[in-house]
Amino acid sequence: MVKVLRLKKELAQTAKEFLLQKGWLATGMTMGRSVQRYVLLPLNDKFDEKVLKKKFEKSSIENRNLKPLPPMPGNLKHMLQGLISEKDIEYVIKSYDTVGDICILEILPKLEKYELVIAHAIKRAFPSIKVIARKAGERGDIFRVMPLRIITGEKRLHTVYKEHGVLMNVDLAKVYFSPRASHERLRLAYLVKKNEKVLVMFGGVAPYALVIAKYQPNCRVWTVELNEDAHKLAEENIRLNRAGHIVTAILGDVTTEVPKIGERFDRIIMPFPEKAWEFLPLAVKYAAPNSTIHIVLFVKDSAIEEAKKNILNVAKKAGRDAKIAGWRLFGSYAPRTSRYTFDVLVK
Numbered sequence: 001m002v003k004v005l006r007l008k009k010e011l012a013q014t015a016k017e018f019l020l021q022k023g024w025l026a027t028g029m030t031m032g033r034s035v036q037r038y039v040l041l042p043l044n045d046k047f048d049e050k051v052l053k054k055k056f057e058k059s060s061i062e063n064r065n066l067k068p069l070p071p072m073p074g075n076l077k078h079m080l081q082g083l084i085s086e087k088d089i090e091y092v093i094k095s096y097d098t099v100g101d102i103c104i105l106e107i108l109p110k111l112e113k114y115e116l117v118i119a120h121a122i123k124r125a126f127p128s129i130k131v132i133a134r135k136a137g138e139r140g141d142i143f144r145v146m147p148l149r150i151i152t153g154e155k156r157l158h159t160v161y162k163e164h165g166v167l168m169n170v171d172l173a174k175v176y177f178s179p180r181a182s183h184e185r186l187r188l189a190y191l192v193k194k195n196e197k198v199l200v201m202f203g204g205v206a207p208y209a210l211v212i213a214k215y216q217p218n219c220r221v222w223t224v225e226l227n228e229d230a231h232k233l234a235e236e237n238i239r240l241n242r243a244g245h246i247v248t249a250i251l252g253d254v255t256t257e258v259p260k261i262g263e264r265f266d267r268i269i270m271p272f273p274e275k276a277w278e279f280l281p282l283a284v285k286y287a288a289p290n291s292t293i294h295i296v297l298f299v300k301d302s303a304i305e306e307a308k309k310n311i312l313n314v315a316k317k318a319g320r321d322a323k324i325a326g327w328r329l330f331g332s333y334a335p336r337t338s339r340y341t342f343d344v345l346v347k
């Protein structure tokens with residue numbers, strides 16, 4: 001038996017984010033469902049009943065039988081059981097990324113000797129993976145390219161990646177790319193309305209622009225990118241997805257290129273959490289009346305209110321009324337610091 005928070009299905013996402021933020025979700029259990037559109041979110045022993053009842057008025061806390069989560073094929077620790085010692089498994093970083101047929105691992109120096117064992121375990125589990133690479137340093141400051149070293153497989157870091165029906169050429173040796181933003185791209189694409197003018201600052205190989213174009217073909221999107229290699233791939237990807245009538249890729253610095261477009265935008269997407277603050281005044285300046293800015297930031301989980309206040313202050317300084325329509329947790333970054341998108345309505 002496990003304690004669960006039982007509430008209406010419509011509240012599930014908000015409640016899940018709240019529990020994750022508080023550290024109250026029992027992450028090793030499946031989420032349950034009951035008849036009549038209720039979900040059951042498993043709680044660990046740290047939750048505070050009073051706070052939950054106050055926050056989710058029509059919820060209840062009950063004892064239920066939920067199943068433990070089955071071992072995931074994507075969990076490296078499970079895959080390595082029996083191949084490396086129990087003691088060393090503790091140091092395995094269980095998550096990894098796949099971009100097309102390339103798998104990217106993070107291996108701690110103390111597990112150096114297991115590098116090939118780990119890579120071969122992945123190859124056995126996923127025969128479609130052709131290249132296994134390993135993170136080999138920190139991302140650069142501006143282009144945010146991840147240094148990678150190939151452990152085994154074909155000697156290339158170029159691949160074709162598919163997301164939400166969009167095909168993208170990606171060269172991980174030269175550009176930033178993260179499949180982890182895939183759900184966020186879809187969420188934003190669903191928000192875009194007919195005839196909107198959308199600006200993607202820091203557009204990379206155009207994943208945001210192309211997913212938007214796929215789901216809302218009656219809009220216009222500008223995607224601005226400083227890295228020439230990423231820009232070239234963006235242009236290739238626009239052709240590949242026959243989206244040239246919707247998406248325009250621009251090479252250059254947003255500071256100089258956005259003013260040249262000669263538009264004000266109904267929606268501005270800022271997927272560069274390390275530097276987005278720096279460019280928020282620019283986004284506010286080119287936001288049309290009643291537009292939305294989606295700014296992605298790294299924020300301490302305890303400093304969300306402060307971040308909201310700071311965003312509104314930037315808008316105020318530019319003489320614009322703004323309101324935070326919502327925020328969404330979108331991946332962790334460091335202990336107690338996560339990546340958030342803030343949806344900001346600009347009057």
Ligand SMILES: C[S@@+](CC[C@H](N)C(=O)[O-])C[C@H]1O[C@@H](n2cnc3c(N)ncnc32)[C@H](O)[C@@H]1O
Nearest residue numbers: 142143176202203204225226227253254271272
């Ligand atoms: C975190 S990456 C995001 C890329 C892309 N949006 C994606 O999700 O795949 C940030 C991107 O911004 C680009 N960049 C950095 N400074 C820029 C600037 N001043 N103007 C335009 N692009 C910039 C980098 O080259 C990099 O591709």
